[in-house]
Amino acid sequence: MANAALGVNEQTPRQIVAELDKYIVGQAEAKKSVAIALRNRWRSRQLTGPMQDEVIPKNILMIGSTGVGKTEIARRLAKLVKAPFVKVEATKFTEVGYVGRDVETIVRDLAEAAVRMVRQQRMDAVQEKAAALAEERILDVFVPQPKKTQNPLGRLFGGGDDEAETTEQEPKKYQAGRDWVKKRLTKGELEKELIEVEVEESSRPMIGMFSGSSLENMGDNIQDMLGNMMPKRHRKRKVTVAEARKIFTQQEAEKLIDMDAVSEEACQVAERCGIVFLDEIDKVAVHDGTGGADVSREGVQRDILPIVEGTTVMTKYGPVKTDHVLFIAAGAFHLAKPSDLIPELQGRFPIRVELQSLRKEDFEKILTEPQNALLKQYRALLETEGVELEFRPEAISRIAQLACDVNDQSEDIGARRLHTLLEKLLEDVSFDAPDMEEKHVVVDEAYVDTKLADIVVNRDLTQYIL
Numbered sequence: 351m352a353n354a355a356l357g358v359n360e361q362t363p364r365q366i367v368a369e370l371d372k373y374i375v376g377q378a379e380a381k382k383s384v385a386i387a388l389r390n391r392w393r394s395r396q397l398t399g400p401m402q403d404e405v406i407p408k409n410i411l412m413i414g415s416t417g418v419g420k421t422e423i424a425r426r427l428a429k430l431v432k433a434p435f436v437k438v439e440a441t442k443f444t445e446v447g448y449v450g451r452d453v454e455t456i457v458r459d460l461a462e463a464a465v466r467m468v469r470q471q472r473m474d475a476v477q478e479k480a481a482a483l484a485e486e487r488i489l490d491v492f493v494p495q496p497k498k499t500q501n502p503l504g505r506l507f508g509g510g511d512d513e514a515e516t517t518e519q520e521p522k523k524y525q526a527g528r529d530w531v532k533k534r535l536t537k538g539e540l541e542k543e544l545i546e547v548e549v550e551e552s553s554r555p556m557i558g559m560f561s562g563s564s565l566e567n568m569g570d571n572i573q574d575m576l577g578n579m580m581p582k583r584h585r586k587r588k589v590t591v592a593e594a595r596k597i598f599t600q601q602e603a604e605k606l607i608d609m610d611a612v613s614e615e616a617c618q619v620a621e622r623c624g625i626v627f628l629d630e631i632d633k634v635a636v637h638d639g640t641g642g643a644d645v646s647r648e649g650v651q652r653d654i655l656p657i658v659e660g661t662t663v664m665t666k667y668g669p670v671k672t673d674h675v676l677f678i679a680a681g682a683f684h685l686a687k688p689s690d691l692i693p694e695l696q697g698r699f700p701i702r703v704e705l706q707s708l709r710k711e712d713f714e715k716i717l718t719e720p721q722n723a724l725l726k727q728y729r730a731l732l733e734t735e736g737v738e739l740e741f742r743p744e745a746i747s748r749i750a751q752l753a754c755d756v757n758d759q760s761e762d763i764g765a766r767r768l769h770t771l772l773e774k775l776l777e778d779v780s781f782d783a784p785d786m787e788e789k790h791v792v793v794d795e796a797y798v799d800t801k802l803a804d805i806v807v808n809r810d811l812t813q814y815i816l
């Protein structure tokens with residue numbers, strides 16, 4: 351393989367957990383098993399010979415009630431891993447109109463992700479070369495190549511001295527012109543100059559026609575076919591030199607890479623390193639004693655099974671074997687239990703981790719600590735209006751406590767409760783912000799109690815249930 355590092359994270363489990371810690375509070379167990387699974391990827395890459403094939407990843411099943419961070423872990427993982435990553439909701443396959451939607455699309459999407467990765471990596475590798483070629487093309491626009499002697503006959507018959515002179519002069523003048531423009535380009539003097547460039551029209555008129563149906567992939571293939579058959583449409587655009595440089599560099603880089611090789615490597619990377627996150631898996635489990643839709647749910651499980659077990663799916667980039675793909679499934683399992691999944695599928699998820707229900711201390715941290723913490727978000731939003739929000743520690747503690755209470759007394763919707771509470775808490779500031787005279791708002795315990803009085807006093811919580 352061209353690049354051993356592609357698709358494998360070098361971080362140690364500790365480093366991976368530390369990375370996840372930046373966004374997700376608690377749930378140490380889930381983070382740990384995910385980190386181990388990633389590290390095992392790296393380990394198996396170090397193996398040689400048949401052993402490498404023998405080691406297949408241990409799939410993970412994450413169980414935890416709603417709003418405790420399952421999907422959030424997946425989202426953060428997607429950003430963190432250097433592997434092709436696909437996140438899909440199992441319920442997608444039972445939706446009206448999706449019935450019979452080919453679960454193989456999961457693998458096709460994985461291949462697609464891998465192609466994007468490999469392609470990007472190769473584009474990066476030729477970046478310098480492409481940039482140099484792009485510079486030449488910009489020079490061509492300013493100082494076009496001199497035309498070859500227009501009249502070959504004139505030359506044949508030795509049509510006078512002046513003609514001979516121009517043919518000798520031209521290259522010199524041309525070179526001098528280019529050197530001059532080049533100098534100015536390097537100095538950045540021409541960046542804002544407008545030039546005309548030719549761009550390819552990326553028209554895919556049929557897009558959307560098949561989307562959402564099982565014809566989707568067929569549609570894709572037809573589009574590819576037609577795309578290749580029809581001549582590419584070109585369009586002239588006036589852009590600045592700076593933009594032209596970007597466009598040309600992109601075009602040149604594309605010319606420099608070999609898409610067949612990309613496809614081939616991508617399929618390998620997808621097979622070896624691919625990770626599929628199957629969210630909402632509990633929604634396709636069948637809790638006994640009900641009919642109707644359950645048939646299709648169980649059908650979905652049966653459809654998913656071969657892919658998790660290991661099968662070969664034909665993608666437009668080539669065949670992809672799923673034996674070594676890592677699957678992480680997650681579900682709240684409120685109604686159904688993991689044991690309501692068909693046994694074969696259960697068996698494919700040997701690692702079970704439970705996510706903990708969130709408590710007051712967790713809520714306090716969720717409000718303040720993650721890099722995108724809710725309070726930070728609100729503060730940043732209101733700052734755009736020139737309003738400075740200050741949250742006192744007692745206020746934060748109070749909000750966390752309220753979230754906890756409401757979750758206990760009505761439905762436990764985890765950290766989502768914080769979203770509803772904060773929205774209510776800051777409703778007035780959000781509305782008044784542009785007209786406010788006093789631009790400094792202090793949110794203390796009293797403020798929280800006033801704004802959330804309904805909840806504090808009558809505890810009629812029904813209206814805060816999502």
Ligand SMILES: Nc1ncnc2c1ncn2[C@@H]1O[C@H](COP(=O)(O)OP(=O)(O)OP(=O)(O)O)[C@@H](O)[C@H]1O
Nearest residue numbers: 373374375416417418419420421422682716765766
């Ligand atoms: N442990 C946590 N740390 C930080 N934020 C969290 C945590 N748990 C949940 N959140 C926040 O709460 C919201 C809902 O979380 P998430 O989507 O992960 O829930 P979920 O576990 O997937 O629930 P569901 O079963 O309903 O899909 C997100 O905005 C997320 O950022």
Ligand SMILES: [Mg+2]
Nearest residue numbers: 420421422629
């Ligand atoms: Mg979720």
